Amino acid sequence: MKRHLISAADLTRDxxxxxxxxxxxxxxLADRPIKKLPTLRGRTICNLFFEDxxxxxxxxxxxxxxxxxxxxxFSAKGSSVSKGxxxxxxxxxxxAMGVDAVVIRHSASGAPYRLANSGWIDAPVINAGxxxxxxxxxxxxxxxxxxxRLIGHEAGIxxxxxxxxxxxxxDVLHSRVARSNVDLLHTLGAExxxxxxxxxxxxxxxxxxxxxxxxxxxxxxxCDAVMMLRVQRERMNAAFFPTxxxxxxxxxxxAQRMAKLPEHAVVMHPGPMVRGMEITAEVADSPxxxxxxxxxNGVFTRMAVLYLLLGGNEPAVTQPSSPSSPSSSRTxxx
Amino acid sequence: MSKTLIRGAKVLGGEVQDVLVDGETIAEVGTGLSAExxxxxxxxxxxxxxxxxxxxxxxxxxxxxxxxxxxxxxxxAASGGYTAVFAMANTFPVADTAGVxxxxxxxxxxxxxxxxxxxxxxTVGLEGRKLAELGAMHESAAGVTVFSDDGxxxxxxxxxxxxxxxxxxxxxxxxxxxxxxxLTEGAQMxxxxxxxxxxxxxxxxxxxxxxxxxxVLLAEHVGSRVHICHLSTAGSVxxxxxxxxxxxxVTAEVTPHHLLLTDEMxxxxxxxxxxxxxxxxxxxxxxxxxALADGTIDIVATDxxxxxxxxxxxxxxxxAMGMVGLETALSVVQHTMVDTGLLDWAxxxxxxxxxxxxxxxxxxxxxxxxxxxxxxxxxxxxxxRGTVDPAGFASRSxxxxxxGRELPGRVTHTFxxxxxxxxxxKLA
Ligand SMILES: [Zn+2]
Numbered sequence: 001m002k003r004h005l006i007s008a009a010d011l012t013r014d015x016x017x018x019x020x021x022x023x024x025x026x027x028x029l030a031d032r033p034i035k036k037l038p039t040l041r042g043r044t045i046c047n048l049f050f051e052d053x054x055x056x057x058x059x060x061x062x063x064x065x066x067x068x069x070x071x072x073x074f075s076a077k078g079s080s081v082s083k084g085x086x087x088x089x090x091x092x093x094x095x096a097m098g099v100d101a102v103v104i105r106h107s108a109s110g111a112p113y114r115l116a117n118s119g120w121i122d123a124p125v126i127n128a129g130x131x132x133x134x135x136x137x138x139x140x141x142x143x144x145x146x147x148x149r150l151i152g153h154e155a156g157i158x159x160x161x162x163x164x165x166x167x168x169x170x171d172v173l174h175s176r177v178a179r180s181n182v183d184l185l186h187t188l189g190a191e192x193x194x195x196x197x198x199x200x201x202x203x204x205x206x207x208x209x210x211x212x213x214x215x216x217x218x219x220x221x222x223c224d225a226v227m228m229l230r231v232q233r234e235r236m237n238a239a240f241f242p243t244x245x246x247x248x249x250x251x252x253x254x255a256q257r258m259a260k261l262p263e264h265a266v267v268m269h270p271g272p273m274v275r276g277m278e279i280t281a282e283v284a285d286s287p288x289x290x291x292x293x294x295x296x297n298g299v300f301t302r303m304a305v306l307y308l309l310l311g312g313n314e315p316a317v318t319q320p321s322s323p324s325s326p327s328s329s330r331t332x333x334x
Numbered sequence: 335m336s337k338t339l340i341r342g343a344k345v346l347g348g349e350v351q352d353v354l355v356d357g358e359t360i361a362e363v364g365t366g367l368s369a370e371x372x373x374x375x376x377x378x379x380x381x382x383x384x385x386x387x388x389x390x391x392x393x394x395x396x397x398x399x400x401x402x403x404x405x406x407x408x409x410x411a412a413s414g415g416y417t418a419v420f421a422m423a424n425t426f427p428v429a430d431t432a433g434v435x436x437x438x439x440x441x442x443x444x445x446x447x448x449x450x451x452x453x454x455x456x457t458v459g460l461e462g463r464k465l466a467e468l469g470a471m472h473e474s475a476a477g478v479t480v481f482s483d484d485g486x487x488x489x490x491x492x493x494x495x496x497x498x499x500x501x502x503x504x505x506x507x508x509x510x511x512x513x514x515x516x517l518t519e520g521a522q523m524x525x526x527x528x529x530x531x532x533x534x535x536x537x538x539x540x541x542x543x544x545x546x547x548x549x550v551l552l553a554e555h556v557g558s559r560v561h562i563c564h565l566s567t568a569g570s571v572x573x574x575x576x577x578x579x580x581x582x583x584v585t586a587e588v589t590p591h592h593l594l595l596t597d598e599m600x601x602x603x604x605x606x607x608x609x610x611x612x613x614x615x616x617x618x619x620x621x622x623x624x625a626l627a628d629g630t631i632d633i634v635a636t637d638x639x640x641x642x643x644x645x646x647x648x649x650x651x652x653x654a655m656g657m658v659g660l661e662t663a664l665s666v667v668q669h670t671m672v673d674t675g676l677l678d679w680a681x682x683x684x685x686x687x688x689x690x691x692x693x694x695x696x697x698x699x700x701x702x703x704x705x706x707x708x709x710x711x712x713x714x715x716x717x718x719r720g721t722v723d724p725a726g727f728a729s730r731s732x733x734x735x736x737x738g739r740e741l742p743g744r745v746t747h748t749f750x751x752x753x754x755x756x757x758x759x760k761l762a
Contacts, residue, residue, distance in 0.1 A: 114649045131651070
C-alpha cells in the first residue's frame with residue numbers, strides 16, 4: 001500500500017482485498033472479552049476534523065483505541081476556508097508534537113492531498129472525507145459489508161467483488177461517497193451503475209468506470225445491492241430538482257421499489273438517513289438494509305487501514321501464513 | 335544626450351541590422367553604423383522587438399502592496415521586456431475615480447521602469463450597478479482609455495450596453511472579464527472530466543462563452559467596440575471569429591498560461607495552478623494557439639496576478655486565484671507559438687506590442703523600429719535555455735506555475751525611451 005490513504009483510487013485490487021481480509025481479522029476480535037490489541041501502543045494519532053462529523057470521528061476514534069493508540073482529537077469549527085485558520089499551521093503544530101498519523105476531515109476537496117504532499121508534515125495521512133472528492137474508508141467499509149452479505153464472512157476471505165452489480169442512487173454530484181465507491185468497486189471487479197437526475201450527475205462522468213442512468217426502476221431488477229446516497233434538502237432550493245415529492249417519486253426507495261430487487265440484494269446507506277425523501281422508514285428498517293452493520297464494519301475497516309499504514313509487518317490478530325509483508329502474504333489465499 | 339548602438343540585431347526577427355539610439359529616439363537603422371560616442375550593445379543576432387505592451391497587469395497598488403507595488407511590478411515588467419503596462423482597476427480603493435487613476439499613473443512616472451497606463455473601473459466599486467465617472471478618468475492626467483471591472487464581469491446587460499455606448503464619446507474601450515456569475519458559483523476549476531474526479535466545483539466554458547456572445551451582439555447593436563479579456567475556451571474563439579467575420583468591432587486577448595497549461599495540472603491540487611479563468615483542456619489550448627496565429631485573438635496579455643506566498647501555500651479552496659506572468663510571458667510565447675512554427679517574430683511583435691498599444695491607445699508604444707520613433711525596444715535571446723527560478727524574479731510575488739520548468743528564450747535588454755531598464759539581464 002501507499003504511505004497515505006487519500007483516495008480509493010490509490011488502492012490496487014490486492015491492497016483493497018488485503019484491507020478487507022485484515023478487517024475480518026479485526027472483526028473476530030469484537031467477539032473477544034477484551035476488544036483491544038496492543039498493536040499501536042505508544043503511537044499517537046490525531047483526528048483532525050475541520051468539518052463536523054461525529055459518526056466518522058467516533059468510528060476512527062474507536063478504531064484507534066482498540067489498537068491501543070494515543071488519540072488526539074482536534075476539531076476546527078466553522079468554515080475551514082476562512083482566513084487565519086490555516087491547515088498548514090495546524091499541520092506544522094502536529095508535526096512538532098511528533099504525531100504518527102493524521103486522520104483528516106475537511107470541507108475542501110484536495111485538503112488531505114495537500115497535507116500529504118506539501119511537506120508540511122511527514123506522517124501518514126488518512127482521508128476521512130474531503131469536500132466532494134473522496135471518502136476512501138467509507139468505500140472500504142461498504143465493500144466489506146457487501147462482501148460479507150453477498151459472499152460471506154469466511155467464504156469472502158481473499159475474494160473481491162467480481163461480477164457483483166451495484167447501483168448507487170442520489171446526489172452523485174456532491175457525493176464523495178459515490179466517487180470513492182465507483183473507484184473501489186470497479187477496482188474490486190464489480191459493475192457499478194449510478195442513478196440520479198441529470199442535474200446531480202457531474203459533467204465529465206463519462207470517464208468514470210461505471211454506467212449512468214436516470215431511471216431507477218430499470219436499474220433495480222438486475223442489481224445485487226442498491227446504495228442510497230444522502231440528498232441534502234438545500235439542493236432543492238438550488239434548482240437541482242423541483243420538489244422533494246418529485247424527487248422521492250423518481251429516485252426514492254420505498255417498499256414497492258424494493259420488491260423489484262432480486263431476493264438476495266441488499267440496501268445500503270452511508271447514514272445519516274433522511275427517512276421519507278430518499279428512503280422510506282419501511283425500507284430503512286427492513287433486514288435487507290445494512291445501515292447498522294455498516295457502522296460496526298466501519299470500525300473494523302478503519303482498524304485495518306490504521307494497522308496496515310502504521311503497523312508495518314507485525315501480525316494483526318492471527319499469525320499470517322507467511323512471515324513476509326502483509327501485502328504478499330494475503331493475496332495468495334484466494 | 336546619450337547614445338546607444340545595438341549592433342547586429344535581427345530586427346523583428348528579420349534582417350540583421352544596427353540600431354542607433356540617440357537620446358529618447360531611434361536615430362538610425364542600418365548596417366555598419368558608427369559606434370562613435372555610443373555605448374555598444376552586441377546583439378549577436380538576438381531578436382530586436384518593439385518594447386512589449388501588456389494590456390492586462392495587476393500592480394496591486396494601492397491596497398495590496400504586500401503582493402506587488404507599482405515599483406516592483408514595473409521592475410518585473412522591464413525584466414520581461416515590457417515598456418508599458420496597463421494596470422487593472424481592482425485595487426483598494428478601486429480605481430474608479432480620477433484621483434485613484436492619477437495616483438497610479440504618477441507612481442508609474444516616478445518609478446520609471448516602464449510606462450504605467452491605469453485602467454479605470456467600469457462601475458463604482460466594481461459592483462456592477464452604477465457607472466463610474468468614465469469621462470472624468472479619461473480627462474484626468476492619467477488619460478484613461480481602457481475601462482474594466484476585471485476580476486468581476488459586468489454581467490448586467492444594461493450597464494454593459496451603457497458603458498459601451500458612453501465611452502464612444504472619447505474613443506474608449508470596455509475590456510470585459512467574461513464570467514457569468516450564476517453559472518460559476520462555487521467554481522474552482524474548469525468543469526469537465528478532471529473536476530468531476532477531483533470533486534472541485536466546475537467552471538463551465540459556457541459561463542465565459544455566453545457573456546462573450548452577448549457582448550459582441552451588444553457592441554454590434556450600439557456600434558461600439560469591445561475588448562474581451564483572457565479567452566480560455568475553444569468556444570470563445572469560435573464566437574470571436576464569427577463576430578469578426580460579421581464586422582463587429584471586437585478584439586480579444588489570451589494569456590501565456592492559457593496557451594500552455596491544462597486542467598490536468600490541477601490533479602496536483604497545487605494552488606499555483608488556480609487561476610481565473612481556469613486552465614482548460616488540451617483541445618482549448620490548441621484552439622487558442624491557432625486563433626492567436628490566425629489573428630482571431632489579437633494579443634497576448636499576461637493577467638499578471640501577484641499574490642503573497644501565504645495566499646497560495648494552503649489548500650486549494652482557500653487559495654487566491656492568479657499567477658504572475660510578466661517575467662515569463664515572452665518565453666512561454668516563444669515555446670508555444672514560435673518554436674512550434676505558429677508565429678514568427680514579426681507576428682510576436684504584433685501580438686505583444688503593436689496590437690495591444692493600438693487597442694489601448696498607448697501612443698509612443700508599439701511603434702515601428704525605425705528612425706524617428708521613440709526608442710522603446712526589447713532584445714531577446716531566443717537560443718537561451720534555462721529553468722525558471724522564481725527566486726530571481728523582480729516581482730514581489732513568486733506565484734508562478736513554471737518553477738523548475740525549462741522554457742526557452744530570455745529578454746536580455748529593455749530600453750524605455752532610450753534608457754536601458756534592463757541591461758544584460760539585470761535591472762538597470
Ligand atoms: Zn480577469
